[in-house]
């Protein structure tokens with residue numbers, strides 16, 4: 001993304017519009033964002049990079065509107081009162097991402113139920129300092145949503161062989177550990193990346209790639225594999241993961257499987273982490289209960305929500321597993337303002353308590369901020 005240059009004529013036009021927006025901001029009058037980002041001059045540049053597919057969910061966008069999303073929303077930031085939006089980036093090509101309608105504005109469904117608000121004007125931070133004016137540096141922000149155009153971010157997303165997007169086997173960052181949030185899980189939740197239409201398609205593709213790779217000595221088959229894992233192919237990250245898995249299986253037994261494809265594990269509590277996570281709690285829970293699944297309940301707006309904590313340290317909500325209590329609580333309630341440690345309650349030896357209470361009891365040294 002960095003270094004992408006729009007044609008000079010487009011740049012000049014966009015600059016004039018941005019100058020008008022800047023003047024409107026200074027005068028506190030209405031800002032008018034002419035949609036130059038939808039013009040072919042710049043959209044074709046973006047499409048050239050990875051083809052006609054959504055940069056977030058990697059679905060092909062054929063015979064449907066190709067939306068250019070502003071990674072940092074231009075006119076407002078949801079849940080950040082008083083933020084004017086990143087208007088100064090409205091015509092900055094490095095802020096543009098190709099997005100399908102579902103990722104951009106919602107519509108994804110899970111088991112027939114509409115879920116997620118999609119990205120829209122959401123731009124939560126997990127840390128850092130939020131930029132509010134055009135002189136603030138966005139480099140000080142630590143976005144919660146994974147950025148498909150930011151080196152390293154796509155690697156935090158993994159896929160299991162059933163086609164589900166998952167957090168890859170990478171350690172939590174300090175900001176994630178401190179906030180009790182997993183960037184990959186939050187991205188999956190907000191963009192509904194495990195939409196019930198998407199998962200079977202991803203799963204089938206992964207099976208196909210696995211089979212092709214098993215019998216793939218011939219040039220034609222190799223070409224087919226290359227097509228499926230190429231950056232312009234749909235769900236190519238999942239295809240590449242299926243290929244890596246198959247290659248790992250083909251290697252001698254001593255060779256370790258690629259890290260990103262194995263089930264997620266969480267590093268042990270260390271000094272750099274200010275909080276424990278669900279995995280750390282497991283040893284303090286009855287293994288038999290965990291095997292059967294420990295019921296968690298939470299209340300939000302007079303409604304009771306149920307979930308199950310399993311022996312892998314996941315909280316299952318509506319059939320989907322989450323790695324952090326907060327993302328599980330947000331997935332259950334649809335609210336993005338819930339702390340899952342305070343929300344979820346479990347009953348141990350007849351005593352009902354929050355996950356936060358349980359954590360404090362077993363990890364009293366953990367600083368709660």
Ligand SMILES: [Zn+2]
Pocket residue numbers: 054055056057058059099100101102103104
């Ligand atoms: Zn999408």
